[in-house]
Amino acid sequence: xxPLEREExxxxxxxxxxxxxxxxGALHLANLVKLHNSSGGNLGEIEIAVIEKGAEVGAxxxxxxVMDPKGLAELMPDFLERGCPVEAPVGKDAVMYLTGxxxxxxxxxxxxxxxxxxxxxxxxxxxxxxxxICEEAGVNIFPEFPGQSLLYDGDQVVGVRTGDKGxxxxxxxxxxxxxxxxxxxxxxxxxxxxxxxxxKELTAxxxxxxxxxxxxxxxxxxxxxxxxxxxxxxxxxxxxLGFPHSGEVFGGGFLYMMKDRLLDIGLVTGLDCLDxxxxxxxxxxxxxxxxxxxxxxDGGKMISYGAKAIPEGGYYSIPRxxxxxxxxxxxSGSLLNGQRLKGLHTAMKSGMLAAEAIFxxxxxxxxxxxxxxxxxxxxxxxxxxxxxxEVRNFHQAFEKGRMAGLVxxxxxxxxxxxxxxxxxxxxxxxxMRTLKEYYGKTDVQKYDLKFDGKxxxxxxxDVYHSxxxxxxxxxxxxxxxxxxxxxxxxxxxxxxxxxxxxxxxxYEMVGSGGDRRLQINFSNCxxxxxxxxxxxxxxxxxxxxxxxxxxxxxxx
Amino acid sequence: xxxxxxxxxVPRRDDLLRINADxxxxxxxxxxxxxxxxxxxxxxxxxxxxxxxxxxxxxxTLGPSDxxxxxxxxxxKGADRAIHLCDxxxxxxDAVATAKSLAAAxxxxxxxxxxxxxxxxxxxxxxTGVLMAEMLDLPHASIVIALETSExxxxxxxxxxxxxxxxxxxxxxxxxxxxxxxxxxxxxYASLKGIMGAKKKPVDVRTASDLGLNADALTPREAIGSLYxxxxxxxxxxxxxxxxTVAAALVARLRGNGVI
Ligand SMILES: Cc1cc2nc3c(=O)[nH]c(=O)nc-3n(C[C@H](O)[C@H](O)[C@H](O)COP(=O)(O)OP(=O)(O)OC[C@H]3O[C@@H](n4cnc5c(N)ncnc54)[C@H](O)[C@@H]3O)c2cc1C
Ligand code: SF4
Numbered sequence: 001x002x003p004l005e006r007e008e009x010x011x012x013x014x015x016x017x018x019x020x021x022x023x024x025g026a027l028h029l030a031n032l033v034k035l036h037n038s039s040g041g042n043l044g045e046i047e048i049a050v051i052e053k054g055a056e057v058g059a060x061x062x063x064x065x066v067m068d069p070k071g072l073a074e075l076m077p078d079f080l081e082r083g084c085p086v087e088a089p090v091g092k093d094a095v096m097y098l099t100g101x102x103x104x105x106x107x108x109x110x111x112x113x114x115x116x117x118x119x120x121x122x123x124x125x126x127x128x129x130x131x132x133i134c135e136e137a138g139v140n141i142f143p144e145f146p147g148q149s150l151l152y153d154g155d156q157v158v159g160v161r162t163g164d165k166g167x168x169x170x171x172x173x174x175x176x177x178x179x180x181x182x183x184x185x186x187x188x189x190x191x192x193x194x195x196x197x198x199x200k201e202l203t204a205x206x207x208x209x210x211x212x213x214x215x216x217x218x219x220x221x222x223x224x225x226x227x228x229x230x231x232x233x234x235x236x237x238x239x240x241l242g243f244p245h246s247g248e249v250f251g252g253g254f255l256y257m258m259k260d261r262l263l264d265i266g267l268v269t270g271l272d273c274l275d276x277x278x279x280x281x282x283x284x285x286x287x288x289x290x291x292x293x294x295x296x297x298d299g300g301k302m303i304s305y306g307a308k309a310i311p312e313g314g315y316y317s318i319p320r321x322x323x324x325x326x327x328x329x330x331x332s333g334s335l336l337n338g339q340r341l342k343g344l345h346t347a348m349k350s351g352m353l354a355a356e357a358i359f360x361x362x363x364x365x366x367x368x369x370x371x372x373x374x375x376x377x378x379x380x381x382x383x384x385x386x387x388x389x390e391v392r393n394f395h396q397a398f399e400k401g402r403m404a405g406l407v408x409x410x411x412x413x414x415x416x417x418x419x420x421x422x423x424x425x426x427x428x429x430x431x432m433r434t435l436k437e438y439y440g441k442t443d444v445q446k447y448d449l450k451f452d453g454k455x456x457x458x459x460x461x462d463v464y465h466s467x468x469x470x471x472x473x474x475x476x477x478x479x480x481x482x483x484x485x486x487x488x489x490x491x492x493x494x495x496x497x498x499x500x501x502x503x504x505x506x507y508e509m510v511g512s513g514g515d516r517r518l519q520i521n522f523s524n525c526x527x528x529x530x531x532x533x534x535x536x537x538x539x540x541x542x543x544x545x546x547x548x549x550x551x552x553x554x555x556x
Numbered sequence: 557x558x559x560x561x562x563x564x565x566v567p568r569r570d571d572l573l574r575i576n577a578d579x580x581x582x583x584x585x586x587x588x589x590x591x592x593x594x595x596x597x598x599x600x601x602x603x604x605x606x607x608x609x610x611x612x613x614x615x616x617t618l619g620p621s622d623x624x625x626x627x628x629x630x631x632x633k634g635a636d637r638a639i640h641l642c643d644x645x646x647x648x649x650d651a652v653a654t655a656k657s658l659a660a661a662x663x664x665x666x667x668x669x670x671x672x673x674x675x676x677x678x679x680x681x682x683x684t685g686v687l688m689a690e691m692l693d694l695p696h697a698s699i700v701i702a703l704e705t706s707e708x709x710x711x712x713x714x715x716x717x718x719x720x721x722x723x724x725x726x727x728x729x730x731x732x733x734x735x736x737x738x739x740x741x742x743x744x745y746a747s748l749k750g751i752m753g754a755k756k757k758p759v760d761v762r763t764a765s766d767l768g769l770n771a772d773a774l775t776p777r778e779a780i781g782s783l784y785x786x787x788x789x790x791x792x793x794x795x796x797x798x799x800x801t802v803a804a805a806l807v808a809r810l811r812g813n814g815v816i
Binding site for chain 1: 568570571572574586587588742743744745747748749751752
């Protein structure tokens with residue numbers, strides 16, 4: 001394609017990704033500027049933009065979720081009066097240990113999993129409610145515009161380039177080609193959620209992770225079920241450990257009851273498994289076959305599906321959160337509390353702290369790395385840091401398996417996190433063992449569950465219920481650097497794990513003999529980022545597809 | 557050239573439909589909405605006419621207040637202003653009442669060309685445009701898959717899609733109404749700049765009484781009795797035995813069912 005003149009649009013601040021972190025940050029900043037101007041300040045009009053790759057705000061919002069209202073209440077103390085769409089306050093709250101056929105309820109809910117005073121919420125609904133409030137405050141929100149790359153002046157970030165639209169599958173412009181634009185900004189805020197595209201690029205370029213541990217992730221696979229009666233009261237919250245995971249796999253299940261007889265049910269599976277055969281979607285289907293869960297779902301109907309990665313590394317995996325002209329907020333910055341499976345409150349708080357730092361920078365008209373440091377300091381001094389520090393070894397402790405993890409975390413809890421000291425952690429893709437190492441042979445079939453289409457579903461059926469769609473006439477957004485590895489080396493060593501770890505049946509080895517090759521059904525992609533994270537050779541790059549593509553979550 | 561394009565906001569095509577509790581309509585809380593597909597093509601056709609002949613493009617939408625999202629998208633792509641018919645009286649209209657309301661709003665604009673989509677993706681009447689043409693006393697062409705204009709913009713030449721792979725070319729003088737078939741062009745994307753600019757474009761919100769219409773005039777002549785998903789009723793029964801027995805059993809069965 002010929003080089004083209006791109007349009008430049010000047011803003012003051014651009015937030016990338018309309019998740020809770022960005023929306024809270026954008027709203028807080030708009031409010032700070034308004035207050036400043038109305039009390040005699042002279043910042044004048046500050047143009048704030050939020051860009052989002054989904055078709056609308058909330059379309060890519062997936063969470064549990066039980067929300068600790070701490071963050072939202074700081075942003076908007078009257079959030080309930082303003083119609084925040086909470087499903088229900090948390091009522092019955094229990095933790096179960098599951099074996100293949102039985103369940104044991106923990107006599108007391110361990111304090112970290114005690115959810116009283118919290119709310120069951122749907123993140124997609126919460127975001128759809130927040131967006132118009134931001135717009136009323138003057139924030140410009142642009143769904144269907146993914147951030148494609150950062151713009152630099154030297155090492156100073158000076159803006160974001162949005163993705164081109166209207167390119168065909170051969171990379172040629174179509175009749176309605178619309179080139180991406182350069183959004184110029186004094187500060188760019190990266191709120192891309194887990195494994196952000198621009199965050200990954202910035203981190204590598206600026207070495208932001210040189211002092212931090214590698215990030216480790218888990219994948220949350222989830223369905224929403226409509227139950228036939230009121231067997232569970234809205235606000236009921238169950239967490240599970242044990243079945244279907246073997247003792248060495250990190251993870252656990254959750255069941256959160258919403259309004260309208262809708263049940264969130266999901267399973268979190270560590271993406272740092274040793275077993276190259278692990279399939280998080282399949283594990284989730286097995287989870288539902290547990291007699292207790294199958295009984296809860298009996299007579300119900302699955303109405304929605306989704307999957308999304310969770311950054312589990314926590315405290316020691318937090319990269320440097322700032323650089324010249326750019327800040328990192330929320331999951332992109334590893335600010336999730338893995339022990340409590342909660343990141344909404346920290347995401348919102350981090351967005352607000354970013355807003356405060358940006359406000360100071362606007363007043364001082366200084367956006368250098370030194371000025372941006374204010375944000376990192378604010379995070380350090382806030383309750384985010386304290387909360388994450390106390391559970392800093394949570395995930396690490398599970399590297400040696402579930403029992404070791406529980407014991408170590410018990411000690412850590414009783415000593416308020418003083419013991420143990422720093423435990424090591426390893427990026428998931430480096431932990432995956434080859435078939436030979438793990439099974440002693442290469443001909444392995446781990447799973448035998450047959451999906452019945454009522455309680456358990458294959459990936460294609462589930463993906464249909466995620467609403468995922470992409471314009472098929474565009475270049476594949478999953479860039480596999482070298483597909484020759486797939487055919488021989490990967491088949492031999494790991495047995496093509498992409499076919500299993502992707503929860504949306506995107507990767508498929510097709511053909512046989514000399515024609516065997518990797519087929520990428522990119523239109524199914526639910527943007528969970530697992531492939532980018534878990535591929536043992538690190539040759540899959542997830543890039544944003546044409547704006548508006550991806551899942552269409554309503555109540556996730 | 558003054559061009560009006562009618563755009564309806566409809567549920568997204570790939571949404572999962574659930575029928576609401578009283579079976580009167582689909583449960584809208586679980587839906588997301590977008591511009592009706594053929595209307596989006598009609599808008600593109602309107603914008604191209606404006607690019608060729610100058611003038612203005614006006615979006616006309618009848619729908620609830622959150623249809624403003626679809627209106628904004630039209631403005632972002634390049635329409636100049638919009639008329640939004642928004643009022644509880646406009647809920648659940650049939651095709652006649654919809655056409656009547658739109659005609660009342662569009663008529664006084666005296667446009668050169670009115671575009672509508674071929675039919676809406678939700679109710680699928682396919683009548684609104686045609687009825688409106690009659691009410692406004694305009695010539696119309698339906699199911700149009702290609703459109704040309706004379707240099708002065710006073711004559712339209714359109715290609716209509718007929719059955720069985722047949723087409724028809726006809727010429728008509730403006731003012732005229734044309735219902736557009738999906739696929740006639742490649743609709744453009746809204747640009748970021750367009751979206752920013754759309755905020756400042758005027759949207760004229762009209763109620764039924766603004767248009768001199770009362771509830772009686774809009775009473776639907778038909779109503780949805782009940783909505784249900786198709787039930788699979790196909791059954792296969794194997795008749796056993798030799799040819800003679802099977803034939804006799806079959807005849808008896810067909811007689812019994814009143815088929816013969
Ligand atoms: C299964 C599961 C269960 C969870 N349960 C809970 C819970 O019970 N309680 C709790 O508090 N937390 C929970 N969490 C965590 C919580 O959802 C996250 O911490 C939180 O959503 C992080 O917010 P964020 O704004 O950082 O990112 P996200 O919510 O991930 O939002 C990021 C947004 O950015 C967009 N985006 C990404 N890249 C780009 C780009 N390049 N250009 C444009 N847009 C982009 C995405 O589409 C998305 O909309 C759960 C998470 C999962 C996956
Ligand atoms: S292709 Fe990658 S990002 Fe998309 S659904 Fe599969 S694993 Fe997730």
